[in-house]
Amino acid sequence: MDDTGIAQKLVEVLHRPDGDLMKRPVHTIGISATGFFKPSPIARNFCVADHFREDKTKVIVRFSNGSGSATVRDGWSDVRGMATRFHLSDGTDTDLIAMTLPEFFSPTPEDFLDFALAAKPKPYKGESPWRKILNLLNLTLPKRDPYPGETISPDEGAIEFADQNAHAQLGVLQAATIGAPVSYVRAAYHAVHTFVITAPDNTRRWVRFSWQPIAGVLRTDPSLPPVDDYLKQELEGRLAAEPARFSLMMVIGEVGDDFNNSARPWPPHRQRVMMGTLTLDAVPKDQEEQNEKLSFNPGLLTEGIEASDDPVLHIRREVYELSSEQRGATPCPFSGS
Numbered sequence: 001m002d003d004t005g006i007a008q009k010l011v012e013v014l015h016r017p018d019g020d021l022m023k024r025p026v027h028t029i030g031i032s033a034t035g036f037f038k039p040s041p042i043a044r045n046f047c048v049a050d051h052f053r054e055d056k057t058k059v060i061v062r063f064s065n066g067s068g069s070a071t072v073r074d075g076w077s078d079v080r081g082m083a084t085r086f087h088l089s090d091g092t093d094t095d096l097i098a099m100t101l102p103e104f105f106s107p108t109p110e111d112f113l114d115f116a117l118a119a120k121p122k123p124y125k126g127e128s129p130w131r132k133i134l135n136l137l138n139l140t141l142p143k144r145d146p147y148p149g150e151t152i153s154p155d156e157g158a159i160e161f162a163d164q165n166a167h168a169q170l171g172v173l174q175a176a177t178i179g180a181p182v183s184y185v186r187a188a189y190h191a192v193h194t195f196v197i198t199a200p201d202n203t204r205r206w207v208r209f210s211w212q213p214i215a216g217v218l219r220t221d222p223s224l225p226p227v228d229d230y231l232k233q234e235l236e237g238r239l240a241a242e243p244a245r246f247s248l249m250m251v252i253g254e255v256g257d258d259f260n261n262s263a264r265p266w267p268p269h270r271q272r273v274m275m276g277t278l279t280l281d282a283v284p285k286d287q288e289e290q291n292e293k294l295s296f297n298p299g300l301l302t303e304g305i306e307a308s309d310d311p312v313l314h315i316r317r318e319v320y321e322l323s324s325e326q327r328g329a330t331p332c333p334f335s336g337s
């Protein structure tokens with residue numbers, strides 16, 4: 001299968017039976033907020049990109065639940081997304097798409113297709129307490145009990161796949177135990193892939209970005225019954241009272257680190273640079289245009305930031321274009337390439 005064939009198949013496979021074909025096949029439920037990004041004083045020494053040189057860059061951010069279900073289940077354990085669009089001073093845009101999972105499930109698009117096929121939601125099969133204990137003794141991840149109203153399981157197939165495929169184990173384990181944040185702005189988000197940045201002296205560095213919330217990370221209490229719909233109201237209420245902030249952190253890779261496989265972590269003692277602060281202070285009223293119709297794309301980069309050779313990062317450009325076209329969203333404005 002060529003890249004276009006794989007991209008088409010991926011979009012098709014990701015749609016869930018309880019999703020909505022006119023909405024995103026994953027990260028279906030979300031809300032956008034606006035604000036600005038201010039680079040740290042040292043950011044411009046590392047990267048010539050416009051938003052690291054300008055004093056202030058306007059942004060729009062879309063927060064989302066990772067699930068492709070069209071029903072709001074904020075309190076269920078799920079990966080969350082944070083897609084940021086920087087409106088650059090020359091009128092173009094650049095996107096940084098991140099999620100609460102620090103590593104992805106698969107090193108290549110083909111592996112991800114296998115994973116997505118295996119991980120398609122399946123009817124929930126309960127697990128007896130004895131089976132849970134046996135699983136723990138065997139060092140196997142015990143299954144979580146279904147939430148009230150949960151009939152299909154997103155984890156069942158993924159866990160079976162991870163049992164057979166070592167590369168998926170870290171991502172699946174993290175996803176299966178991730179929980180729910182008390183607020184979209186109280187979670188850390190990772191752009192996962194490696195990007196290549198260029199400094200003013202033309203030094204190129206292989207880096208990974210993540211957003212750290214200034215308010216700190218906090219999850220809901222898993223022993224309490226989950227609340228279905230609170231994240232949207234929480235964000236609206238919070239931003240009406242005071243702005244929310246994130247630090248943009250950048251980790252610099254070293255020789256021997258895997259630059260082209262976002263399923264593999266880097267060693268924890270790499271150099272970290274604070275690249276700037278994001279301030280969110282408003283929720284746009286028109287959520288149809290400013291959230292549902294928006295289309296972000298990880299390929300929407302700008303001078304000073306290039307994609308690494310990670311094949312998953314490359315296929316995503318086509319996948320997101322296709323998905324946004326199928327759901328009738330506003331096309332993503334590519335800069336140059």
Ligand code: HEM
Nearest residue numbers: 010024027062081082083097098099112191192296323324
């Ligand atoms: C081959 C791997 C992947 C595939 C096939 C895929 C597929 C998709 C698709 C089809 C969409 C909906 C796009 C749209 O209709 O606008 C989407 C959205 C999203 N994906 Fe991925 N994805 C992949 C990897 C990733 C990774 C590695 C991340 C984390 C960095 C990620 C985070 C997100 C987020 C946050 C959104 C929501 C964007 C928004 O708010 O519009 N995805 N993905």
